Amino acid sequence: MKRPAHILPVIVLSQFAGTSLWFAGNAVLPELKEALHLNQYAVSHVTSAVMVGFIAGTFLFAFLSLADRFSPVKLFFISALLGSMINASVAWIAKDAASLYALRFLTGFFIAGIYPVGMKIAADWYEKDLGKALGFLLGALVLGTAFPHLLRNRDFALSWRSVFYFTSVFATIGGILMLLFVHNGPYRKKSGSFQWNAFKEIFMSKKWRQVSFGYFGHMWELYTFWGFLPLMLALYSEKNGMPLNVPLLSFLVIGCGSISCIAGGYLSQKFGSARIAIAALLISGICCFISPFIYQLPLFFFLLILFAWGLSVVPDSPQFSTLVAMYSPEKLRGTALTIYNSIGFTISAISLVVIDRAFYSKGFFGRENAMLLLGIGALTGLPSMIRLIRAK
Template identity: 25%
Template sequence: MLLAFSTWFLTNAVAPGLEAATGVSQAVIVQLTNGVQGGFILGTVGLATTGLADLLPAQLIFGASAVAAGAVNACLLFPGVTVWSMAAIRVLTGISLAGVYPIGMKMLFSAVPSARGLALGVAVGALALGSGLPHLFAASFAAAWQPVVATSSALSACAGIAVALVGGRDEVAAPAAVPTSAALSPASAPLPGEAAVAAAAPAATAADADSVRLDVAASPMAASLASPTAGQAGQRRVHGDPGAVELGAPAAHGSPGEEGAAPTRGRSSERCGGVLALWQHVPSRLAFLGYIGHMVELYAAWTSFAPLLADRLASGLDGAARTEALATASLVTFGAFAAGAVASPVAGIVADRWLGRSLTTVVLMALSGSTALWVGFVTSPAAVIAGVLLYGATIVPDSPQFSTAIGELAPPERRGAMLSVSTGLGFLVTMITIATTSLLQAAWGWGPAIALLAAGPAVGIVSMLLLYVRPEAQAMAGGRR
């Protein structure tokens, strides 16, 4: 997953060389990154609606998608490539990556059934670190952009081949029982996201008093891809023990032969209902608004790091001095991505053991939002480097906390649909903010363009504080809200 995601921000990482070689502007390069966002949305919708993620082995989908991402990405090296062909290449890259992240999440969940929260943190960290890899390559290859494209393409293809050959488990081989939310206590110290699994178990019904069902939805993408319906995904019954649930396999609940079972609803009705349910259920709505506030700044800031640093470090320089400054800018940009990757599991531990999800996300959004207010205005190289590193470290660790919070708060029968809807809308928001930040930068400069991103975490902070004082918030992080 980490290697395949080195293709995501590729054009952003090689922008100076690409501008010199093809004559495209920085604004166009930003929109090329937006093309990956759009392609990713199209790809995930396609996987969810066709059900391919359930029909084919996960390792084959992952492998083919990673190889496709590398192959499509390598097309940027073709002579005579135009702006329109580059746009098509980036959209196709995004579509290919849709078979990497959600399917990779599904494989991780199957491989580590006892630590799904940790798996979510690892996946988010891999996404962040992999997205920063092309900046590391750009620093290594100086002004040459073609080797960066070739390296990221080769790594993505190699990752796909390795996963396809080595394989992985589509289902949990030996699911482990986990306690329900009532059994969790501060001393149990769950891993990041495990509280969502525990809190998700609904009460047993009169018709089925000896079993508890759990909808596996710790990841937005995994929730939409793991099974035919959100209300019946990833369920397995544990008979004779109402205090435990078992994860990872589809249940027969709702099948025609089961006495008293409700009719199974289709995917489309579940997703349509998820949109309305997400907004009508107040705790889920507040967590969703917090997530949207987070997404307002995340990808727009990630897209801005490299050009901001290049402008501050290399402006007015020529020759070898400019090449060295651009390499430094690329290296610092990679450092910002890496800082976020390292901070993500740390934030998960803090949320699950001490602060809870609401306060952890509030602290992180306060740090990232306050950094956005000044980092674009400073001109000192040392100050802008420090600001970008701080911004990178604080802008991404709350992402898995929002996903887990929505999963913990959502009604069990709507959990998968609500997580899928929130993720899709979140990526749509990133397309808007990436485009508007680029336009504002061209008109007003870096300071106002990045400072306006602070509106996102401001909305998120208010939403999560309102959620914190609600009694339903006790369903999060084992009662830590």
């Protein structure tokens, strides 16, 4: 079956729009802290609320094998619609920290039907060149994550309520586009009923476990770096007495990862997904370990390292997803992707809490040294991926 030319662009655009819900709260955090009287740990609390909701959603979706039993396109649409409604409701329902965190939790729950399900839809359309396709798809995720920061740039300066409304409308449009222009792919293997042994069958694959452990190390670093990036920029500005456009720089540093995701997709066709993942994990790990020293550097070199970090912290994501899809039972591919995502985001939620406490501690770590702890991800993920390469 010939694949229509519009399939990948529509999936990418829909994923970009849907994932803009993710960091809507982080982009307007200073205003939320003031309006809802949030404490100093608001970065980890707001981000973790979405994470925990996403984890709950992915576990439920995986347990019920929803993406394998039902149309993933319709599941994506329904999730985008419901997630948008919950996200928009923050602007007029949230009155305190508890209501904000509850609504962000529910937003994360429905993102579980957008991000991993979008990968499942792409995997159902692409077989041999899945790494390249997922490179574009994860690039869309990166832009979606960065997009709310752009809305807070000085040139736009939308109010915090407007950011929630705008991202909700955008995500709804993405869901509608997916429903109207994409149908289930030719490589989809439908699972007719819920299978109690699905988890066991997936975990029996040694290569699936090796790739997943590499991904878990990557996830220890990724979202915590994104979440704390505005604080890192503000810290440099404070220490050096130099005003910075934090929203714009946050958008650019996070958003540049979309370029490396796409480039990594093309490079994976020549060097293989595993080698691209190892290279990215190694470079971002180095950035973690030199992070305590970057605040004393001139602005040019400080930003150079942040952009190197932004470029290297994410391009392994689509390659891990490609490898997981490759080493999963075909009829359980959607469930396998969802399981590994849910565990990965559980690790991200733990990382956020750990780094948040370290960031505000008065001991060795503190604000300058806290990001050093993100290097744990590279130290744990690289050995597993190296073993995978050697076993081939």
